[in-house]
Amino acid sequence: MNRKSDLADGACFKRKRGFRLMGLNFNADGIVRGFFGGNAYLAILFLLFICIFLFKSAIGFIPGFRTELSEARISGIEAANHMNYQLVGYDALYTKVNQAFINEKRAKFGNLATLVPIYEEFESIIDDELEDKVDEYTEMDDSEEKQAAAIKLTTLVTKACGEVSTEELLKTIQSRLPQTTEISDNTYQKALQYAHKYALNDYETPDEINEIPALINDQMGAFNKAMDLIKTSDDELREIYQEIEKIATKTNITISDNRKNLASITSLKDELKDNANDSQVAQAIQTRIKELEPNIIEIDPAKNILPIYEIIAKHDPAADNMVNQFQKGINLLETAEITTEKSTILIHESSRLFQELKEIVTERKSLLAEWKHDKPVTMWNSITAFFFGSDWKTGSDRQSLYGLMPLFSGSLLISLVAMAIAVPLAIGAAIYVNQFANKRESRILKPSIEFIQTIPSVVLGLFGVLVVAGLLQGMSEVSWLSWIPGFPIQDRLNVLLAGILLAFMACPTIFTLAEDALNNVPKAYSEASLAMGANKLQTVLKIIVPASLSGIIAAVMLGFGRVIGETMVVLLVAGNKARIPDLSQGVGALGESVHTMTGIIAQEYGELEPGVLHWKALFMVGLVLFLISLSINSICQRVISRKTS
Amino acid sequence: MNSQLIQLNDLGFSYDQGKTETIKGVSLDIPEKQVTAFIGPSGCGKSTLLRCLNRMNDLIDTAKITRGSIKILGQDIHASDVDAIELRKHVGMVFQKYNPFPKSIYENVAYGLRIQGIKNKDVLDEAVERSLKGSALWDEVKDRLKTSALGLSGGQQQRLCIARTIAVQPKVILMDEPCSALDPIATAKVEELITELREQYTIVIVTHSMQQASRVSDRTAFFYLGELIEYDKTNTIFQNPSQKHTEDYISGRFG
Ligand SMILES: Nc1ncnc2c1ncn2[C@@H]1O[C@H](COP(=O)(O)OP(=O)(O)O)[C@@H](O)[C@H]1O
Ligand SMILES: [Mg+2]
Numbered sequence: 009m010n011r012k013s014d015l016a017d018g019a020c021f022k023r024k025r026g027f028r029l030m031g032l033n034f035n036a037d038g039i040v041r042g043f044f045g046g047n048a049y050l051a052i053l054f055l056l057f058i059c060i061f062l063f064k065s066a067i068g069f070i071p072g073f074r075t076e077l078s079e080a081r082i083s084g085i086e087a088a089n090h091m092n093y094q095l096v097g098y099d100a101l102y103t104k105v106n107q108a109f110i111n112e113k114r115a116k117f118g119n120l121a122t123l124v125p126i127y128e129e130f131e132s133i134i135d136d137e138l139e140d141k142v143d144e145y146t147e148m149d150d151s152e153e154k155q156a157a158a159i160k161l162t163t164l165v166t167k168a169c170g171e172v173s174t175e176e177l178l179k180t181i182q183s184r185l186p187q188t189t190e191i192s193d194n195t196y197q198k199a200l201q202y203a204h205k206y207a208l209n210d211y212e213t214p215d216e217i218n219e220i221p222a223l224i225n226d227q228m229g230a231f232n233k234a235m236d237l238i239k240t241s242d243d244e245l246r247e248i249y250q251e252i253e254k255i256a257t258k259t260n261i262t263i264s265d266n267r268k269n270l271a272s273i274t275s276l277k278d279e280l281k282d283n284a285n286d287s288q289v290a291q292a293i294q295t296r297i298k299e300l301e302p303n304i305i306e307i308d309p310a311k312n313i314l315p316i317y318e319i320i321a322k323h324d325p326a327a328d329n330m331v332n333q334f335q336k337g338i339n340l341l342e343t344a345e346i347t348t349e350k351s352t353i354l355i356h357e358s359s360r361l362f363q364e365l366k367e368i369v370t371e372r373k374s375l376l377a378e379w380k381h382d383k384p385v386t387m388w389n390s391i392t393a394f395f396f397g398s399d400w401k402t403g404s405d406r407q408s409l410y411g412l413m414p415l416f417s418g419s420l421l422i423s424l425v426a427m428a429i430a431v432p433l434a435i436g437a438a439i440y441v442n443q444f445a446n447k448r449e450s451r452i453l454k455p456s457i458e459f460i461q462t463i464p465s466v467v468l469g470l471f472g473v474l475v476v477a478g479l480l481q482g483m484s485e486v487s488w489l490s491w492i493p494g495f496p497i498q499d500r501l502n503v504l505l506a507g508i509l510l511a512f513m514a515c516p517t518i519f520t521l522a523e524d525a526l527n528n529v530p531k532a533y534s535e536a537s538l539a540m541g542a543n544k545l546q547t548v549l550k551i552i553v554p555a556s557l558s559g560i561i562a563a564v565m566l567g568f569g570r571v572i573g574e575t576m577v578v579l580l581v582a583g584n585k586a587r588i589p590d591l592s593q594g595v596g597a598l599g600e601s602v603h604t605m606t607g608i609i610a611q612e613y614g615e616l617e618p619g620v621l622h623w624k625a626l627f628m629v630g631l632v633l634f635l636i637s638l639s640i641n642s643i644c645q646r647v648i649s650r651k652t653s
Numbered sequence: 654m655n656s657q658l659i660q661l662n663d664l665g666f667s668y669d670q671g672k673t674e675t676i677k678g679v680s681l682d683i684p685e686k687q688v689t690a691f692i693g694p695s696g697c698g699k700s701t702l703l704r705c706l707n708r709m710n711d712l713i714d715t716a717k718i719t720r721g722s723i724k725i726l727g728q729d730i731h732a733s734d735v736d737a738i739e740l741r742k743h744v745g746m747v748f749q750k751y752n753p754f755p756k757s758i759y760e761n762v763a764y765g766l767r768i769q770g771i772k773n774k775d776v777l778d779e780a781v782e783r784s785l786k787g788s789a790l791w792d793e794v795k796d797r798l799k800t801s802a803l804g805l806s807g808g809q810q811q812r813l814c815i816a817r818t819i820a821v822q823p824k825v826i827l828m829d830e831p832c833s834a835l836d837p838i839a840t841a842k843v844e845e846l847i848t849e850l851r852e853q854y855t856i857v858i859v860t861h862s863m864q865q866a867s868r869v870s871d872r873t874a875f876f877y878l879g880e881l882i883e884y885d886k887t888n889t890i891f892q893n894p895s896q897k898h899t900e901d902y903i904s905g906r907f908g
Binding site for chain 1: 707709712714738739740741742743745746748750752753754755756764765767768769814817818821
């Protein structure tokens with residue numbers, strides 16, 4: 009048969025024969041289709057695997073956490089925590105007040121407060137070297153020589169005084185102590201005078217120096233008394249806390265050991281059943297069980313539980329006492345003379361923190377009043393303790409707390425700061441490059457901005473720690489910048505720093521996508537607008553940006569997704585303190601160290617044994633992160649598809 | 654006042670800094686409140702010339718007027734104290750492919766006024782209604798002013814573009830093949846509209862359709878390779894052209 013006749017009978021339309029394998033028909037088309045399709049569907053498979061993997065690893069966290077929570081409750085750890093919570097609040101507050109105290113002391117007395125140690129050093133140096141020099145000096149009679157020696161001597165004395173020059177010492181003494189008028193500010197004379205006295209073996213620390221401590225004490229009187237009150241106000245509460253903690257920790261360890269031992273015994277018993285006919289193995293297992301059984305220690309209510317209630321009964325008076333005594337201190341502080349702005353601010357903040365402490369105490373008092381060691385912990389309690397828990401505390405031998413809030417709020421705050429910086433920057437740049445720049449400029453700008461994306465995040469993080477952190481802190485302490493809210497910043501590594509660096513990372517993503525969106529606006533629109541007599545800016549703001557808005561929003565969302573999922577940079581620069589930033593202080597909260605959801609996983613994962621509760625908790629965090637990213641992405645897709653439809 | 658609203662004097666234009674001229678010394682006067690048609694084969698520079706009139710060519714970096722001048726209302730539009738943006742407020746333009754903004758019908762028409770800083774709602778309402786009536790679109794869209802302009806038919810969109818242009822009451826309306834993307838019925842409507850607008854506006858229209866030129870225009874200019882070959886009353890051009898070239902083109906012997 010030749011081709012012509014094939015054509016004639018239409019056989020050429022027939023499907024070309026492929027080959028058969030395992031009952032399936034293969035042909036080139038199908039194979040190509042299968043290959044490309046397979047690649048595409050691999051993505052879905054991968055996504056599915058991640059989902060399954062995350063869920064599988066995270067599962068069991070909630071019940072496990074529930075067990076730990078109920079053990080903490082039965083043993084009384086929970087009650088101890090209620091008390092500790094107040095003490096933590098007290099500590100934060102005390103730090104603030106103490107800062108004010110130190111600041112005030114420094115402001116009032118300046119170098120004077122540091123004079124005493126300097127003089128002590130002076131004397132010790134003088135002992136070694138000065139003696140010889142003074143001898144030389146007294147033996148000289150040529151006046152020129154004497155002058156030269158005097159200068160040498162002075163230098164030595166000045167050096168002996170340490171950082172503060174003799175002149176400065178004298179000036180300070182004079183200005184602070186007007187009664188000691190006979191001090192001349194002639195450096196030579198004074199130095200020589202001391203040197204002389206020393207040489208004549210009747211050198212003594214000047215009276216004015218000896219008076220300093222008393223003077224400080226006198227002038228800081230009210231503040232001092234306040235500090236004394238404040239310093240001791242927590243003693244009683246701390247004491248009963250330590251008492252309850254000791255008992256509760258012991259019980260807690262017993263209970264969790266019991267649980268572990270019981271679990272071992274149960275599994276051994278199962279093994280025993282399986283090996284019932286092999287008497288030798290059975291014997292061995294029996295022995296193991298026998299060994300383990302005595303390890304199980306009964307909880308004796310009279311010894312382990314009742315004392316807790318006794319201590320709790322002492323709590324309220326102790327806590328009230330702390331509040332009252334502190335209140336007295338605060339009252340005294342308000343009467344004390346405050347000389348600097350900084351101290352005023354610190355004292356003001358202390359008063360605010362004190363109000364918070366009072367609230368904490370009231371809250372914990374009522375929690376303790378209701379507290380019962382045998383109230384069951386429900387699954388729901390365990391869920392809320394994870395999602396809304398305000399503490400992430402792990403790794404100590406006390407009860408571990410896995411509260412998502414500090415991590416979540418840290419991640420969120422950093423991301424918001426990053427977006428607040430990146431969005432205007434990146435979109436402004438996109439508008440500029442797309443609408444205003446000439447070809448040469450955009451040929452340079454576009455690749456440069458996109459190049460930022462290729463900087464490894466660990467490099468960016470190190471740059472942040474080593475360079476930007478110092479710059480930022482230095483800048484925040486410059487006095488003429490102090491009007492900026494939140495300056496000076498509290499921690500070297502903080503939300504703002506992380507936000508700035510992440511903004512840097514998000515910029516290229518947002519820029520590229522926003523520039524694309526702007527570019528997709530038909531030229532006919534801007535042409536029409538310009539032909540109406542609109543200027544460039546009006547055209548950009550009224551026509552081009554609105555026309556590309558959905559694309560820009562999608563760009564911003566994807567940028568956000570990138571930021572909230574970023575790990576390395578935040579791990580390096582966020583400061584890694586798992587605590588909820590104190591938003592009540594306003595912008596100042598941006599100067600705090602925080603921890604993030606991504607950072608905590610990266611930081612803690614490596615040290616853990618797979619399967620322990622802490623490990624599972626990290627997977628829960630990962631799961632939450634994954635769901636957040638997923639929802640951001642699907643919102644983006646919806647925004648984009650709304651535009652195209 | 655001079656009835657010659659637009660005066661071109663030996664105008665030369667180049668897209669490439671003067672290396673080659675796309676418009677080669679065109680002189681012509683366009684009278685007020687008449688429709689003037691530019692015809693000629695593709696690529697002969699009709700659109701280019703039209704876009705010289707509202708200085709849209711300024712947007713091209715390498716574009717340059719090589720010689721001659723354009724005066725509108727006696728003012729040289731390339732004089733140093735003339736602002737192209739102000740000029741375009743008085744010389745409106747309708748494009749070949751209808752291009753309403755992706756906004757509501759109302760906002761499309763109000764756009765020209767808004768960019769001039771007019772915010773008063775009554776003024777805007779009034780102008781929108783007047784312009785839509787002026788472009789014979791009012792009855793069709795008055796109940797859906799707030800809906801997207803992109804939902805209108807092609808012919809309606811082009812008439813909306815005309816409404817948008819007349820909303821700011823320009824002196825001149827430039828139209829670059831305004832019907833080339835429309836079907837015959839929509840074309841007829843736009844042509845009808847042009848005839849009506851003639852009462853109030855000076856219109857310059859580029860068209861590739863001989864019939865359209867003869868139907869709507871008072872005067873016709875025939876271009877070839879960037880040069881003005883013939884310019885006269887439309888009747889004269891179509892019935893009794895003085896140039897052989899023009900006759901050949903009109904009768905369809907080339908083009
Ligand atoms: N933006 C531009 N840059 C460079 N050359 C152009 C541009 N627009 C048009 N031209 C050239 O100018 C000549 C005239 O074009 P045009 O005015 O559009 O012709 P017409 O509208 O008569 O068909 C053509 O050769 C075209 O290729
Ligand atoms: Mg054209």
